[in-house]
Amino acid sequence: MSRSSVHSPHGPENEHKTMQSYVVGFILSLIFTFIPYYMVVNEVVSGTALLATILGFAVVQMIIQVVFFLHLGRGPKPFYNIVFLVFTVVAILVVVGGSVVIMHNLHYNKTIPDQTKSLINDEGIYQIEGTLTGACRGQHDNHQVTIKDGKVSPLYTAAKQCDTLTFINEDDGTRKISFGQHENHGSYAGNTEIEVKKGRNKTITLSETGAYQFHDHLHHETAGVFTVTK
Numbered sequence: 001m002s003r004s005s006v007h008s009p010h011g012p013e014n015e016h017k018t019m020q021s022y023v024v025g026f027i028l029s030l031i032f033t034f035i036p037y038y039m040v041v042n043e044v045v046s047g048t049a050l051l052a053t054i055l056g057f058a059v060v061q062m063i064i065q066v067v068f069f070l071h072l073g074r075g076p077k078p079f080y081n082i083v084f085l086v087f088t089v090v091a092i093l094v095v096v097g098g099s100v101v102i103m104h105n106l107h108y109n110k111t112i113p114d115q116t117k118s119l120i121n122d123e124g125i126y127q128i129e130g131t132l133t134g135a136c137r138g139q140h141d142n143h144q145v146t147i148k149d150g151k152v153s154p155l156y157t158a159a160k161q162c163d164t165l166t167f168i169n170e171d172d173g174t175r176k177i178s179f180g181q182h183e184n185h186g187s188y189a190g191n192t193e194i195e196v197k198k199g200r201n202k203t204i205t206l207s208e209t210g211a212y213q214f215h216d217h218l219h220h221e222t223a224g225v226f227t228v229t230k
Contacts, residue, residue: 018071025068032060048100055096059089136162136207144168145224147175147196147216152224159206161230166203169196175216177202182220188212 036057039045045053066085141163146153148170159165169175177194180186185193189207196202206228215223 021068021071025064028064028068029061032057032064051100055093055100059092062089062092136205140164142166142203143226145226147171147222150219150222152222155224157224157226159226159228161206161209161228163206163228164203165206165226166201167194167196168201169198172198173218174198175222176218177214178217179212179214181213182215182217182223185217188214193217 036054039050039053063085141160142165143157143159143163144166145157146168150171157165167175167177175196177196178185179188179191189204191204194202194204206226209228209230211225211227213223213225215221
């Protein structure tokens with residue numbers, strides 16, 4: 001028997017190693033599937049810790065799949081395959097981790113009623129199953145408030161319900177518009193804070209009537225008032 005036939009990639013020895021790899025990979029996959037399932041069902045951890053744990057087990061599962069089933073690292077160029085795996089894991093962690101941070105900030109910066117109000121107004125959902133939501137329909141007048149050199153112009157804005165109010169930032173820094181008095185913040189139409197970057201503007205729909213104060217959370221002397229009437 002020739003040497004080439006003995007070392008054939010399809011020989012009995014290689015087939016045995018491949019079967020072993022599949023069996024080990026299958027057992028590890030079951031273990032790393034059962035552990036997070038057990039933690040969720042029995043509430044071993046919760047909240048952000050649970051999410052981070054599940055994400056960690058997901059990454060381990062991916063490594064198991066590519067190593068034991070796709071045989072990553074055993075090909076003619078194992079080094080490049082491993083480098084590719086590392087960059088893939090990093091990309092997944094960046095994307096998923098960034099998404100988790102964004103969702104976490106959105107959740108804790110707004111209460112559930114505020115989130116609902118903001119969504120309803122942003123999407124213009126004025127009616128749900130025949131019940132009016134308070135959101136506005138159609139186009140109305142737009143009012144503009146300009147922030148320049150730390151001063152608000154005009155200081156007072158009188159508007160009608162369903163008009164829009166645009167905050168224009170002509171200063172160098174970012175403005176974080178909060179509602180209510182400083183250190184006693186409230187919300188307006190589901191908005192607790194509006195971030196307006198340098199040279200940008202943000203518009204809100206004035207769906208709620210009343211008199212409201214607003215100020216820059218970082219520089220509370222930058223403030224103004226608007227009223228909304230029917």
